[in-house]
Amino acid sequence: MEKYAWVAKLKPGKKEEYIYRHDHIWPEMKEVLKQAGICNYSIWINGDTIFGYYECEKGAEFAAKVQAESPVVDRWNEYMKDVMEMVMDPVTKAQPHLEQVFYLK
Numbered sequence: 001m002e003k004y005a006w007v008a009k010l011k012p013g014k015k016e017e018y019i020y021r022h023d024h025i026w027p028e029m030k031e032v033l034k035q036a037g038i039c040n041y042s043i044w045i046n047g048d049t050i051f052g053y054y055e056c057e058k059g060a061e062f063a064a065k066v067q068a069e070s071p072v073v074d075r076w077n078e079y080m081k082d083v084m085e086m087v088m089d090p091v092t093k094a095q096p097h098l099e100q101v102f103y104l105k
Helices: 015-023 027-035 059-070 073-079
Strands: 001-010 037-046 051-057
Touching: 001 059, 015 037, 027 037, 027 059, 027 073, 037 059, 051 059
Parallel strands: none
Antiparallel strands: 001 051, 037 051
16 A cells, blocks of 8 residues: 655635535545545644645555546645645646655554
């Protein structure tokens, strides 16, 4: 199982709205994430930094491909533009992958 982590920036004054949108995430968005093999997905906020982590049951490349091809993900990304800033990887069209430098099992 591959691990995947990403960071983004929260726009000023948008923390409560960001949380609200994730408390009310669209069922079809959850379904795409599951189809992509994404599990154990969590998002954290520290100041204006958003940190996301998930595990990819079918590999990170597969997860990125499913998300990149999904019109639901495109709509979600558009919906979130006013509350956060995230630079997407131009090749995978997914969040830029963070390099893991430590893991304690």
